[in-house]
Amino acid sequence: MALFDSTSEQPSGSVSLVGAGPGDPELLTLKAYRRLQAADIVLYDRLVSQEVLDMIPEKTRRFYVGKARSRHSVPQHNINQALVDWAKVGNAVVRLKGGDPFIFGRGGEELEALAAEQIPVEVIPGITAASGCAAYAGIPLTHRDYAQSVSFVTGHLKSGRCELDWQSLARPGQTLVFYMSLGSLSEISQHLLAHGLPAHMPLALVSHGTTRSQRVDIGTLAALPERFIAGEIVSPALLIVGEVVALLGTLAWFDAPAGQASGFLSKRNPPLLQCVN
Numbered sequence: 634m635a636l637f638d639s640t641s642e643q644p645s646g647s648v649s650l651v652g653a654g655p656g657d658p659e660l661l662t663l664k665a666y667r668r669l670q671a672a673d674i675v676l677y678d679r680l681v682s683q684e685v686l687d688m689i690p691e692k693t694r695r696f697y698v699g700k701a702r703s704r705h706s707v708p709q710h711n712i713n714q715a716l717v718d719w720a721k722v723g724n725a726v727v728r729l730k731g732g733d734p735f736i737f738g739r740g741g742e743e744l745e746a747l748a749a750e751q752i753p754v755e756v757i758p759g760i761t762a763a764s765g766c767a768a769y770a771g772i773p774l775t776h777r778d779y780a781q782s783v784s785f786v787t788g789h790l791k792s793g794r795c796e797l798d799w800q801s802l803a804r805p806g807q808t809l810v811f812y813m814s815l816g817s818l819s820e821i822s823q824h825l826l827a828h829g830l831p832a833h834m835p836l837a838l839v840s841h842g843t844t845r846s847q848r849v850d851i852g853t854l855a856a857l858p859e860r861f862i863a864g865e866i867v868s869p870a871l872l873i874v875g876e877v878v879a880l881l882g883t884l885a886w887f888d889a890p891a892g893q894a895s896g897f898l899s900k901r902n903p904p905l906l907q908c909v910n
Contacts, residue, residue, distance in 0.1 A: 646673075646720035648747055650740050652733040652759015653677075655766055657843040658684035665757050669693075673724040676712065678738075680731025680762075680869055682844065709739060713746035720752045731869075733761040737787050737812045761785070763810040766842030766871045770849045771885035772878055779876040780808040788814025788821060788872065803828035808875035815870045818861060822854045825874065830854060835878035840870040847887065851878065 649668045654660035669675065672693050677686065679699025689695060696715075698707040707715075712728075719726050734740030734756055747754045763785050767774050774783045786797060788811040802809055803825050814821060818838075826832060832855035840848050850858035850866060854874070860866050 645753075646722065646724040646726060647753035647755070648716050648720050648726045648728060649755050649757055650728045650734040650743060651730065651757045652738070652761075653681045653685045653729050653731050654760040655732055655762045655764075655843045656680075656682045656684075656841065657765070657769075658682060658688065660760050660765060660843065661685055661688070662757065662759065665759065668725075668727050668757060669729070671725055672727040674719055675727045675729050676715065677729040678731050681729050682731075685729075709742065713743055716743060716747060717750045717752055720747070721750075730759070731762070732765075733759045736761040736763075736785060762812065762842065762869070762871050763873075766839040766847075767810070767873060769843045769847060769887040770837060770839045770873075771881050771883075771887070772837060772839075772873055773880060773884070774808050774810065774873075774877065776877050776880070779806075779880075781806050783808040783810065786811050788812060788817045797824070799824045799828045803830045808873065808877050811872040811874070814872040815861075815866065815868055818857060818872060821872070821874075822857060826854050830874075834874060835876065836872060836874045837878045837881065838866055838870050838872055840866055840868075842869075842871060843887075849881065849885075851881065 649672075651665045651668055652662075653665070666688065669689050672689070675689055675693055675695045676698050677695060686695070698712050700706065716726055716728060728734070728743060730738045730740065732738060735758070740756065744754060744756065763774065763783075775781065784802065784807060786802065786809060811821060815838075822836075825834070832853065834854045836852055836854060838850045838858055838861060840850070850860050852858040852861070858866070
């Protein structure tokens, strides 16, 4: 079926750019759920979980427009045009994205295209992968003792090269979260080491985060996770670098039977909270 169906005769439509969250369907916002129930058409990405897709009514037309590295099912400009065309003939269109539309989700590009055509549009934020995956792995992205800031970084630039401000990223006292980094993990590690981060700095690869298939593989900048070296980790996977990763050994709470944590674990044992009467 073509992306745009011109048979609709409705007078006016709209587009909702919706964040589906990192995988767990219960992390979907109420507003996002309501838009899915009312949608005429849903365009969804590769990282939207099947459980979220199952929430879409059977009558709703849905189209897969996902992207993997170097493999795009539909070019971005075609997606932009389809959103415009469908809305112009009166459809309630949902553009459903994994995580949050405005964090490495190309939501800004789509919003620009819709605004240029004066299409009624709204943005419904979602829980981004950094927040969701770190929380379910038991890794606090900030901590008063270890990380006073956090940076979200893409490991795959439009140019195809990993050209970043490594000097800033290698500053102490922060947590780094790399999206789309599985293919450039070795390069990221080498750059951070070359710019001053210690070899023992812990890192975590969280694959299929927040789902029952979640697995957390732990290593350091100098000793990458064994499953990564063996080529056994597949996308989606998120890279977290920083001292907070060492807290995983005591703060992990999510029971994912299909996954497990392996490798470097914290030897710190923080004191339990005490009740003061």
